[in-house]
Amino acid sequence: MNARAKEWQRSSAIAVFLFAVVTLGIAYATTAGQGHDFFDSYGYQQVFIRLIEEGQYRPSRFYGHPLAELIIGFLSYFFGSAMTDSVTYVAFVGSVAFFFRACFPRVSFFSDWRFIGLTAMCVSNPVLFFNNTIPMDFSWALLFLSIGLYFLSRGRFELSCLAFGLAIACRANFALFAYTLILSYAYVRRATTKCERTITLLALTSFCGGVFYLTVFFQSHLSLSFISNSGGPELTLGQLMPRFTYKLWEAFGVFSFFIVLWGSIELFRLRGGTRTERSVLLSVGPLVLVNLGVFFGMPTKLAILEPAIVATYVLLSSLNRKWLFIGVFVLNMGSWFVSFDLLDIQYRYSDPCKEVQAVSVRLSPHFTAGEYYKTRERAKYIWCVSGAFGDRKEAYEAGRPLRRRS
Numbered sequence: 414m415n416a417r418a419k420e421w422q423r424s425s426a427i428a429v430f431l432f433a434v435v436t437l438g439i440a441y442a443t444t445a446g447q448g449h450d451f452f453d454s455y456g457y458q459q460v461f462i463r464l465i466e467e468g469q470y471r472p473s474r475f476y477g478h479p480l481a482e483l484i485i486g487f488l489s490y491f492f493g494s495a496m497t498d499s500v501t502y503v504a505f506v507g508s509v510a511f512f513f514r515a516c517f518p519r520v521s522f523f524s525d526w527r528f529i530g531l532t533a534m535c536v537s538n539p540v541l542f543f544n545n546t547i548p549m550d551f552s553w554a555l556l557f558l559s560i561g562l563y564f565l566s567r568g569r570f571e572l573s574c575l576a577f578g579l580a581i582a583c584r585a586n587f588a589l590f591a592y593t594l595i596l597s598y599a600y601v602r603r604a605t606t607k608c609e610r611t612i613t614l615l616a617l618t619s620f621c622g623g624v625f626y627l628t629v630f631f632q633s634h635l636s637l638s639f640i641s642n643s644g645g646p647e648l649t650l651g652q653l654m655p656r657f658t659y660k661l662w663e664a665f666g667v668f669s670f671f672i673v674l675w676g677s678i679e680l681f682r683l684r685g686g687t688r689t690e691r692s693v694l695l696s697v698g699p700l701v702l703v704n705l706g707v708f709f710g711m712p713t714k715l716a717i718l719e720p721a722i723v724a725t726y727v728l729l730s731s732l733n734r735k736w737l738f739i740g741v742f743v744l745n746m747g748s749w750f751v752s753f754d755l756l757d758i759q760y761r762y763s764d765p766c767k768e769v770q771a772v773s774v775r776l777s778p779h780f781t782a783g784e785y786y787k788t789r790e791r792a793k794y795i796w797c798v799s800g801a802f803g804d805r806k807e808a809y810e811a812g813r814p815l816r817r818r819s
Contacts, residue, residue, distance in 0.1 A: 424523040431522075431529070434536050435506060441546055442498035446812045448547025449791035450716075454485065455798045457548065458815060461486020462805075470628050479625040480582035481550030489548060494812030497548050504556040505545035509535045511559035512727050515566040516693045530738030531730040535723060537745035539784035540664050544716045551716045554583035558590055558720065561618075565598050566696075574614055578621020585626070586707060590720055591618050593703045594696075601695045656712040659756065661705075664718045665725070667753050668744035676729040676737055693731040697724040750783035766797035 447454060456473030460482040463469050473482055488497040513520075513528050522528050535541050545552045561576035577591035592615060599611040665673045680694060704721035711717070729737060757777035761770040782790075795810055802809045809815060 420524065423526075427523050427526075427529045431532065434532055435503070438502045438506065438536060438542070438546065439499045442502045443495040445498045445546050446494050446792060447795055447809065448494075448498070448549075449788040450544065450547060450549065451792075451795055451798050453550075454548035455801065455809075457482040457485040457550065458489045458809075459801065461490055462815060465490065470632075472629055476585060476626060476629050478550045478582075478584055479628070480579055481553050481584065484553055484583075485548045485550070490815045493814045494548070498546050501548060501552045502546045505541070505552050506532070506536070508552075508556040508559040509723060511556070511563045512697070512723055513730070515559070515563040516696055516727050516731070518566060526735060526738070527730045527733055530733075530735070531726055533738055533742040534726040534729070534745070537742045537749075538666060538722060538726075539745065539748055540715045541719060541722060543784060543788045544719070549716065550583050551719050554580045554587045555719055555723065556580075557583060558587055558594075559723075561591060562594050562696075565594065570610070570614060571617075574617040575621050577618040578624070581618070581622025582625035585622075587720075588619070588622060589703055589707060590700055591622075593699050597696055597699045601692065653709060653712060657709045660712050660715060661708075661718070664715045664722060666741070666745050666748055668748050669741045672737060672740045672744070673725060673729065676732060676734070677725065680728055680732060693728060697727055700724045701728070748783055749785040752781045752783045752787075754779055754781050765791075765794040 453473070457478065460471065460473050460477070463471060464483075464486070472479075485497060485501075488500060509532055510522070510528075513522075513531055517525075517527060520527060557576050557580035561573045561580060564570075564573035564576060577595070580587040580591055595611065595614045595618065599606045599614075662670050701721045701724045704718060704724070708717050708721070726741075729741075755776065755778050757775050757779075758771050759773040761772045762768070781787075799806045799810050802815070805815050805817070807813075
């Protein structure tokens with residue numbers, strides 16, 4: 414078989430895999446309904462209903478997530494959950510592609526195994542897959558963040574600031590990630606990037622994102638009182654570290670975590686041996702560290718770690734080790750159906766509609782049901798919030814469009 418035939422065969426295999434990833438993901442998304450994390454998403458939908466029917470904007474919580482509320486609310490209102498979840502999943506896959514293109518500008522999607530390896534690791538990770546096939550603001554914030562990084566790597570600064578601003582408009586804490594990527598870019602290209610340009614990029618990004626919060630700013634009588642977040646109960650350093658470590662292990666895969674850890678150590682040990690590895694390490698490595706720092710301060714939702722998980726997989730892709738891609742993919746997929754837990758956690762409330770608050774923990778290694786079964790089980794408790802939709806309750810629970818039929 415000549416070189417051209419081998420290249421065609423490889424490109425065809427990659428194309429088939431990517432088609433399967435998108436198709437199967439959308440097929441699952443159409444059955445996910447309102448998902449397992451409806452305590453947040455139902456607020457976005459109610460924001461849009463009030464906005465379009467009453468002309469009033471009241472944020473879903475604290476200072477809100479303006480752009481995510483508009484996107485998720487619009488799709489749910491006019492098209493229902495199947496379309497909302499499918500488009501959200503496509504947005505997630507798109508964010509993976511933009512991250513890859515930004516970090517590997519000279520590598521073709523269809524001629525190199527690194528893209529298929531990155532995609533396989535991302536879509537098999539339970540946190541990434543099951544949180545991006547439901548109505549989630551993280552998915553849209555991650556998409557715009559990746560687009561911003563892509564334009565930044567291409568020197569399209571105005572477009573990168575706009576995209577970063579849209580990411581902030583989806584989730585305000587993504588401002589930290591956008592600033593980190595801009596500063597990383599400035600450091601990598603410090604020989605050609607002036608300090609004034611970096612300051613301009615930071616200011617323009619802040620402006621583009623801040624515009625979306627003007628409404629709630631005016632509603633707060635031109636004060637910053639709207640910038641508040643309970644963040645859960647107060648925790649000491651001694652309480653934060655165990656939670657952070659335990660949830661970090663869960664987020665990167667209970668079985669594949671140690672492969673990811675080995676790959677990360679190998680990458681830093683080599684200090685990015687090749688030029689590509691060094692470039693990727695300096696571009697997205699700081700994003701991982703900042704995201705881990707944010708999560709350490711509030712180790713609650715695993716979805717907070719999505720940028721760090723994707724960026725870590727991008728870093729591992731730069732090693733270009735097929736066995737690593739396969740190992741992470743297989744072990745991640747296994748955790749969909751069978752998982753493992755080190756702890757037996759007792760919660761304050763047995764009522765699934767009340768907040769999850771741990772009261773005691775004891776060491777008890779045991780196998781558990783995988784994340785697929787857990788998310789399906791949690792999705793059954795949609796009745797906890799469906800009553801808030803009044804006469805739309807049945808439509809909400811069934812995943813139908815929330816728009817009233819005339």
